[in-house]
Amino acid sequence: MITKDKISVSHLQIGMYVCQLDRSWLETPFPFQGFYIRTKHEIEEVKRFCDYVYIDAEKGTQSYKENTPFKPSPLLVEEKKRQAESGEAKSKYVFASDLKKIPLHIGKYDSITKPFKKEIDNAKVLxxxxxxxxxxxxxxxxVGKGLDVSETKKLTKSVVKSVINNPNTMIWLSRLKDKGDYTYNHSLRSSVLATVFGRHLGLEEDDLISLATGVLLSDIGKTKIKRELLNKSGELTEKEMAIVRSHVELGVEMLAKDKNVEHWTLVIVETHHERFNGSGYPYGLVGAEIPFFGQIAGLVDVFDAITSKKSYGQYMTPSEAMDWLYTQRDKMFSSKLIDDFIQAIGLYPAGTIVELTDNSIGLVVSHNPEKRLRPQVLMLRDNNKNDIQSSKTVDLSKRAFMSKVDRPMVRKAILPESLNLSGDKIQGILQRNAQTGLKSLFG
Known part of the structure; x- marks a missing residue:
């Protein structure tokens, strides 16, 4: 049972665990159901929204331990020794002792964010x-040709710069792309998500590039596995599962031969299927044994997989996926990593189809980190579900759009198929209205 103490926000201290607010979590930018106070800036943020909060005294003080240098457990040391003695292939990347600590500076890029309409054209091309x-x-x-990642790395650098300018444009574009090969589309979307997440954490630009490149190439080993197996709709046998999982080793082997591939790319490829509770593969790493970039790569990999349309299986809306992720705190992923991811991406990230409280339908252009139910949306259908011929963008947080009864807010996210809205159809709406209703968004 949680022991809660009610205190004034003026008495908050670094290290306290806030488990309840004096208002709904959705009315604030804070993570669901609780968070640790880590900085004086976070105390000031709480003061902006609340008069008092409840703290969990039993949880005490805790630091962000996930972002620590790599320290293999005794079991991993024994495994390394056993592999060396038996002559088995071993990883010089996962067991490396020089994995650097990644500096975090949350909010670093907030002051240089460009408006959506000033970055979207550049983002489209990139x-x-x-x-x-x-x-x-x-x-x-x-088809058996050699590996050359030089051009991909060059383009990734430009994409990172675009995400720094505005994180919503790339998420918007990646979520509208729902045709083509799932594996490489998944890698693209995951790379964008990782970059946006890293931007939120305030990673240095060089680290963002390393993260984006590593996630983009994380499934490169699947090019050596038959598509029929990768796209199999039924449950995999143990043998089939082993083959699919071998894409990690295959990817590292392929990339290690290319002089243009840096160390961190190999680290990400090799650890993006490790899980916080040790249930992942190929090494069963636990907690901080998983390099920080590997933890991020794993989280975005799972999030995109469960929110993307495939040739088989069902998928979730982003808000449903966030709810599910929350159940995995300190299981598949660290609670702190999940809380920061929810804050970075939002319940309704750009590209999400949403139904508003006035029954109209819109497409999220950018999420609002402080008022989660009031993002900026591109209106697609009116409250009778009829297509809007001249679409317009609406910032739901602005009073200018308040109705006589009440200004609308997001009621729920909707899967595009339920409204017969494919990525192609949405693109068609955008093109049809490019010279009229979308001026406020694109020019």
Missing amino acids: FSDLSYSVEQLSFNLR
């Missing part, structure tokens, strides 16, 4: 070029 580059890279590997 995303299209990167998409083509990854597709060609995958095709070349499938």
